[in-house]
Structure formats: C-alpha cells, structure tokens
Amino acid sequence: MSTEFISFQPPPGDVFTHYDRTAPFSSQPSNIPQIFKDAMKVREEVFVKEQHCTLENELDEDDPRSFHWVVYASVGQKSDSPQNTHRDPIATDGNGNNGNGNGAGTQEEERRKSETTATRMPVGVVRLVPPPHPPHPTPGSSHAMDNSEGAPPVADPSNRTSMHDGVEPYIKLGRLATVPVFRGMGLSKLLVNSALDWARDNPEAVLPPPSPAVKEAARLDGKGEEEERWMGLVLVHAQKAVEKVWKRFGFETDEGMGIWYEEGIEHIGMWRRLKVKEI
Numbered sequence: 425m426s427t428e429f430i431s432f433q434p435p436p437g438d439v440f441t442h443y444d445r446t447a448p449f450s451s452q453p454s455n456i457p458q459i460f461k462d463a464m465k466v467r468e469e470v471f472v473k474e475q476h477c478t479l480e481n482e483l484d485e486d487d488p489r490s491f492h493w494v495v496y497a498s499v500g501q502k503s504d505s506p507q508n509t510h511r512d513p514i515a516t517d518g519n520g521n522n523g524n525g526n527g528a529g530t531q532e533e534e535r536r537k538s539e540t541t542a543t544r545m546p547v548g549v550v551r552l553v554p555p556p557h558p559p560h561p562t563p564g565s566s567h568a569m570d571n572s573e574g575a576p577p578v579a580d581p582s583n584r585t586s587m588h589d590g591v592e593p594y595i596k597l598g599r600l601a602t603v604p605v606f607r608g609m610g611l612s613k614l615l616v617n618s619a620l621d622w623a624r625d626n627p628e629a630v631l632p633p634p635s636p637a638v639k640e641a642a643r644l645d646g647k648g649e650e651e652e653r654w655m656g657l658v659l660v661h662a663q664k665a666v667e668k669v670w671k672r673f674g675f676e677t678d679e680g681m682g683i684w685y686e687e688g689i690e691h692i693g694m695w696r697r698l699k700v701k702e703i
Contacts (some may be wrong), residue, residue, distance in 0.1 A: 430618055433459040433492040440488040445480045462546035463492045463599075470601035477687040484569045486553045493618050495548040495602075495611050548602040550615040552623060554630050555593035555654060559583045560693065561661075563682025570598060570661050570686050586680030587695045593631055594657035594695075595623055616673050620658065620698060627700045630654045656698035664690035 442453045449464035464483070471477045556577030561567060583590035597619060602611050623630055631654040662670045664683060671677075674696050681693030 429496055430614070431459045431462070431494045431496065432622070433457060433463065433494065435489045435491060436460055437488055440483075443483060445483045448479065459494055460487075460492060462494045462496075463549045463551070466494070466546050466549040466601050466603060467599055469603050471599075471687075474604070475687075475689070477689075478568070481568050481687065486570075487551075489554065491552040491554070491619070491622075492599075493550050493552075493615050493622075494546050495615055496544045497547045497606060498542040499545045500542055547606040548611040548615055549599060550597060550601075550612075550619050551599040552619045553596040553598065555595065557594070557596060557659075560585055560588070560590075560681055561684040561691070563684060566685040566688070568687065570691070584680075585678050585693065587676070587678040587693075588657070588659070592657055593652060593654045594659050595630055595654065596659045596661070598661055600660075612669065613673065620696075623658070623700075624656070624698045625701050627654050627656075654700065656700040658696045658698060660694045661686065661691050662694050664692050667692060667694070670694050 436457055439455050439457070443456060444452065448468055449461045452461060452464075467482055468479065472479050472482055556579065558575035559578050559580070560583055579591045579593075581590045588594070597616065600612055600615065631652065634652075658675075660670055660675055662675070667677060671694075675694035676696070678693040678695055683690050683692055685691065
C-alpha cells in the first residue's frame with residue numbers, strides 16, 4: 425500500500441514501550457519505524473506547534489494498534505558541498521581558467537553548485553484506528569486525548585447515538601493533518617481516500633476473524649457461531665471548524681453525539697458507510 429508519494433505504516437505494536445511521549449519525534453530511539461517518526465513529525469508540527477496541543481498527549485494508547493498513511497513531497501535542495509566548490513590550483517591558471525584559458529573549469533564548478541537534489545519530506549498524515557473502541561464521548565465533556573483517556577472498549581446499546589447502535593464495530597479516522605505550506609493541494613483527500621480504499625479492500629485486517637480456539641470457547645459458552653465482522657462503518661472525531669471538509673469526503677454529522685472538547689477544541693462525530701470487499 426506504499427507508493428512513491430505515500431507510505432503505509434501498519435500497527436507498530438510493542439516497540440512503543442520505548443517511545444518517550446515527552447520528547448519530540450527526532451529524539452526517539454532507532455527501533456521506532458521511520459514512517460511512524462515521519463507521521464509524528466507532521467502531527468507535532470500541526471497539532472503541537474500550530475494548534476498548541478500538549479506534546480505528551482499527542483501519542484496515545486491507540487497508536488500502537490493503528491495504521492498510518494504518510495504523504496511526502498520531493499523538495500529540491502541546491503548542492504553546495506565542499507567538493508563542488510574546491511578549485512584545484514594545478515588545473516587552473518590562477519584566474520579561474522583551466523589550462524586552455526577558456527574558463528571551462530569555473531563554468532563546470534558553477535553548474536555543479538547549482539545542481540539540485542530531491543529530498544523526500546513528510547507533509548501529511550492520517551491515522552486509522554481499528555475496533556474495538558471506548559464509549560462515545562458525552563456531549564459537553566472534555567478530554568485530553570481522543571480515546572477518552574484509555575477507557576476500556578465497550579459494545580453496549582446504551583451507548584447508541586443517532587447514527588450508531590452502540591454495538592456495530594467501526595473504524596475511526598483521525599490525526600488528519602497537512603503542514604501549512606502544502607495545504608490546498610488535495611493532499612487531505614488523497615490521504616483519506618488511501619485509508620478508506622485500503623480498509624474497504626482489507627476488512628479482515630481491520631477486524632481479524634477469531635481464532636479456532638476463540639470460536640470453540642464461544643460455542644461452549646453458548647454464544648453462537650456468528651462472527652463479529654466490520655461492515656464498513658467509519659467514524660471521525662472531527663474538529664467542528666473543519667466539519668465542511670469531512671462532509672466533502674462523504675461523512676455525515678451525528679447530531680446525537682453533540683459537541684465535546686479534545687485539548688480544548690470543539691469536536692463532533694461524523695460517520696460514513698463503505699461497501700467492503702466480500703471475504
């Protein structure tokens with residue numbers, strides 16, 4: 425699921441035991457995947473530096489089990505290394521000319537100095553969190569993180585909203601961010617579509633089927649043989665200020681979820697249903 429411009433990071437898992445939440449991405453240990461560091465570079469630039477969210481809260485309990493997509497831009501840099509600017513006194517006549525007196529050596533040096541090299545720079549990110557999830561935020565409540573401070577997952581009809589029965593498994597998109605200078609280029613749409621297309625084609629990766637042992641245990645407990653499946657339901661905890669953006673991506677606002685606050689910013693719930701690949 426990676427291309428020249430987008431890289432895919434599957435759930436990093438246990439390596440996060442070594443991640444220091446109080447330190448920036450550039451100070452993390454070498455065993456943290458580079459793509460995830462790139463994702464955090466964008467997240468820190470947008471959410472921490474621009475929106476003044478707390479660095480310590482940027483990495484949350486969902487990150488070890490989440491999928492990330494990072495979009496890159498090729499940024500040209502002029503090459504002006506010492507070897508390009510060094511002049512060989514034997515090859516020139518002291519006036520910058522070569523042995524033939526035509527200045528070709530100087531022209532070649534200037535050409536090399538003006539050459540550019542492309543650097544791959546992360547400029548956008550989106551995160552997909554698979555099921556299960558904690559209860560939906562209560563309208564008017566405030567949270568330091570968007571996973572309700574690590575509340576245990578729950579499937580309960582009493583947790584229903586206007587657009588969710590409280591039980592059906594769903595995925596959650598979030599941490600959608602593009603660095604300021606690259607906004608307005610359609611990168612957010614590219615990221616969202618990449619994540620949704622992958623989820624649509626890989627429902628078994630979103631919610632893996634239970635193992636034979638789990639199936640047998642459920643049968644013995646009289647819980648039936650019907651497997652829990654992800655049927656294409658997608659949620660975003662959208663900042664209220666960008667509600668229209670998510671509507672352009674096909675999401676509808678869940679009025680029953682109301683408005684709550686994450687890092688002091690107004691958030692709302694929005695849903696979309698995908699047609700998933702048959703398995």
